[in-house]
Amino acid sequence: MDFLRPTTWAEALAARADRPDAVPLQGGTDVMVEINFDVRRPGALLDLTSIPELATWERAADGRLRVGAGLPYARVVAELGDALPGLAQASRTVGSPQIRNRGTVGGNLGAASPAGDAHPPLLAGDAVVEAESAARGTRLIPAAEFYLGVKRNALAPDELIRAFRMAPATGPQYFSKVGTRNAMVIAVCSFALALHPAERRVGTGVGSAAPTPRRARAAEEFLAAELDWTGGAALDARVRSRFGELAAEAASPIDDVRGTAAYRRHAVAVMARRTLGWAWNDYRKQVEACA
Amino acid sequence: MRVNLTVNGRAEAVDDVWEGESLLYVLRERVGLPGSKNACEQGECGSCTVYLDGVPVCACLVAAGQAEGREVRTVEGLAEGDRLDPLQEAFLECGAVQCGFCTPGLLVQAHDLLARVPEPGDAEIREALAGNLCRCTGYEKILDAVRLAAARKAGRR
Ligand SMILES: Cc1cc2nc3c(=O)[nH]c(=O)nc-3n(C[C@H](O)[C@H](O)[C@H](O)COP(=O)(O)OP(=O)(O)OC[C@H]3O[C@@H](n4cnc5c(N)ncnc54)[C@H](O)[C@@H]3O)c2cc1C
Ligand code: FES
Numbered sequence A: 001m002d003f004l005r006p007t008t009w010a011e012a013l014a015a016r017a018d019r020p021d022a023v024p025l026q027g028g029t030d031v032m033v034e035i036n037f038d039v040r041r042p043g044a045l046l047d048l049t050s051i052p053e054l055a056t057w058e059r060a061a062d063g064r065l066r067v068g069a070g071l072p073y074a075r076v077v078a079e080l081g082d083a084l085p086g087l088a089q090a091s092r093t094v095g096s097p098q099i100r101n102r103g104t105v106g107g108n109l110g111a112a113s114p115a116g117d118a119h120p121p122l123l124a125g126d127a128v129v130e131a132e133s134a135a136r137g138t139r140l141i142p143a144a145e146f147y148l149g150v151k152r153n154a155l156a157p158d159e160l161i162r163a164f165r166m167a168p169a170t171g172p173q174y175f176s177k178v179g180t181r182n183a184m185v186i187a188v189c190s191f192a193l194a195l196h197p198a199e200r201r202v203g204t205g206v207g208s209a210a211p212t213p214r215r216a217r218a219a220e221e222f223l224a225a226e227l228d229w230t231g232g233a234a235l236d237a238r239v240r241s242r243f244g245e246l247a248a249e250a251a252s253p254i255d256d257v258r259g260t261a262a263y264r265r266h267a268v269a270v271m272a273r274r275t276l277g278w279a280w281n282d283y284r285k286q287v288e289a290c291a
Numbered sequence B: 001m002r003v004n005l006t007v008n009g010r011a012e013a014v015d016d017v018w019e020g021e022s023l024l025y026v027l028r029e030r031v032g033l034p035g036s037k038n039a040c041e042q043g044e045c046g047s048c049t050v051y052l053d054g055v056p057v058c059a060c061l062v063a064a065g066q067a068e069g070r071e072v073r074t075v076e077g078l079a080e081g082d083r084l085d086p087l088q089e090a091f092l093e094c095g096a097v098q099c100g101f102c103t104p105g106l107l108v109q110a111h112d113l114l115a116r117v118p119e120p121g122d123a124e125i126r127e128a129l130a131g132n133l134c135r136c137t138g139y140e141k142i143l144d145a146v147r148l149a150a151a152r153k154a155g156r157r
């Protein structure tokens, strides 16, 4: 096995192109488990932790945030809680403090596990993945097109994830996750909701309840049309429960050790209703404050 | 391959490191610091927790090569000479150590907590230690020890 340690992004892209047998390595919280247990013996490890810009974030010219693939969860929580509250909430539920100090959103995207906690808020917030190759340059992939199957993503073999881009929140965002403990749990299922008041749109992300993380589009459209965006009127119980049903219909879960398909569908509906309750509550306060 | 790193303030040049090897293996088997424990090798137990450039991480999930040029501080580096860190003393006094397997990781993790939050509440202690498993103590005495060390550091006891 070789250990490749580029110190610039250009070197990393060149190494990725030269060595199709190399596995990119960031926090190692997925990769090293596989190596320790002999599940994976790649020809090389391509360590990306010596490329400083991967572990930074910035506000791009269009106002969106551009968050480096190597920013660990702990820093998402500490530095991006106001701008990306849904993602920060999800990040706070990942593993343990040690895992959050090391694990990254880029690694979550690279692994593309249906249970990855970053995915639902990325979907709900219309994140775009910035992939790059030495040969073809930058390619922008909307999160909704990034997840292709269980642990499969849209990256080409010579591409690396440079960053993801996401607009700072203009409305309430919430993340909810079902697990057996408050720490160290892979989601049984999860749900993210984002309200985008400027466009009167709703974003959602359903996690761990289908072969890939996915949006619940019918639920989004239904809710966007029903909400009283101007007046912030109280939620109708019928709207809340229909939103939950539509969110659950977007799932296509399986029975596994963590839960049954029926339980997951039920839980997705519950989380959708709850996150909606929290978000709408916040939104109404915003409307009142502006009135 | 060769890996150069600083461990507890000492420069180390470690040879014959396998490219897929973990920092934990390097520390225990090559640098001769067996304090950090290997209990799960998958990030679940926290017994291998060390500081990497000042940030607590599971050494079992850090590739040795990722520690190149970096600073590592292990449980062996918490005491100053023969003088134990107040947290270590509190662990002993409170009976927070039984078999001791989880202790090195808990010490490093709790040490970081007290450095960041000098007087943590119980919820903060529990959250900070959520990734450190102990199969003996039932955790209560560990919480006692962290509270005692915090109180002493704050000069309250
Ligand atoms: C104890 C424990 C608890 C965990 N709990 C959770 C949890 O609660 N929720 C959760 O979602 N996950 C959890 N995980 C999984 C893991 O922490 C996350 O998936 C994390 O986001 C991985 O990030 P990393 O930087 O450590 O990735 P790595 O392990 O370094 O890489 C992961 C994958 O991404 C690829 N990759 C990394 N960077 C790039 C890049 N820039 N471009 C292209 N590909 C790249 C790698 O090749 C690999 O396939 C847990 C893991 C452990 C060990
Ligand atoms: S040995 Fe590293 S977390 Fe268990």
Ligand code: FES
Binding pocket: B096, B097, B098, B099, B100, B101, B102, B103, B133, B134, B135, B136, B137
């Ligand atoms: S004292 Fe035995 S595992 Fe904690």
